[in-house]
Amino acid sequence: IAGITQAPTSQILAAGRRMTLRCTQDMRHNAMYWYRQDLGLGLRLIHYSNTAGTTGKGEVPDGYSVSRANTDDFPLTLASAVPSQTSVYFCASSQREGLPQFFGPGTRLTVL
Amino acid sequence: TQLLEQSPQFLSIQEGENLTVYCNSSSVFSSLQWYRQEPGEGPVLLVTVVTGGEVKKLKRLTFQFGDARKDSSLHITAAQPGDTGLYLCAGAGGGSNYKLTFGKGTLLTVNP
Numbered sequence: 001i002a003g004i005t006q007a008p009t010s011q012i013l014a015a016g017r018r019m020t021l022r023c024t025q026d027m028r029h030n031a032m033y034w035y036r037q038d039l040g041l042g043l044r045l046i047h048y049s050n051t052a053g054t055t056g057k058g059e060v061p062d063g064y065s066v067s068r069a070n071t072d073d074f075p076l077t078l079a080s081a082v083p084s085q086t087s088v089y090f091c092a093s094s095q096r097e098g099l100p101q102f103f104g105p106g107t108r109l110t111v112l
Numbered sequence: 113t114q115l116l117e118q119s120p121q122f123l124s125i126q127e128g129e130n131l132t133v134y135c136n137s138s139s140v141f142s143s144l145q146w147y148r149q150e151p152g153e154g155p156v157l158l159v160t161v162v163t164g165g166e167v168k169k170l171k172r173l174t175f176q177f178g179d180a181r182k183d184s185s186l187h188i189t190a191a192q193p194g195d196t197g198l199y200l201c202a203g204a205g206g207g208s209n210y211k212l213t214f215g216k217g218t219l220l221t222v223n224p
Contacts, residue, residue: 103154
């Protein structure tokens with residue numbers, strides 16, 4: 001079934017540790033996105049990629065990095081996790097920027 | 113920065129009632145999308161409206177895009193418990209900025 005997969009489903013992480021959240025889509029979408037969702041703050045864009053090989057900063061990029069080596073994969077890395085990065089992280093993709101987005105099931109991350 | 117204000121933030125109603133949720137902005141959008149998110153899952157696209165004044169119906173859900181393309185509404189007729197969820201609107205900017213701007217959502221609870 002076509003769609004987006006995210007891994008892990010959930011994770012508890014000690015502060016200061018490095019963590020990579022994985023995201024893979026099989027729809028051959030050009031654009032991919034990472035959001036975090038926090039109560040009262042809604043969905044906030046962390047980083048995005050309009051096409052393989054390019055990335056851009058969203059609304060809340062500090063402490064996060066991304067890469068887009070190919071069309072299908074868009075990993076999000078926390079170099080040194082902090083408690084304020086505790087959140088639910090969603091990966092999404094769209095045929096191109098601005099078109100409807102398809103979301104993954106999310107990764108619930110807790111940083112202690 | 114383009115902002116989308118959704119109202120109400122929370123809505124709790126009885127099965128069979130009608131309701132309307134609103135999505136407002138001072139900015140003009142080239143299109144507006146509505147998503148529904150159920151607990152523990154990612155948002156799922158319901159509809160996209162593109163033309164000012166456009167009305168789209170999806171079973172008991174009616175979506176309208178404002179004439180000036182700055183606002184939108186979602187009306188649900190005879191709500192059912194299965195309609196429970198977080199309703200998000202997202203606007204795609206015009207010109208060179210096609211990234212989506214998400215509202216914070218309306219959390220709807222339909223009680224049996």
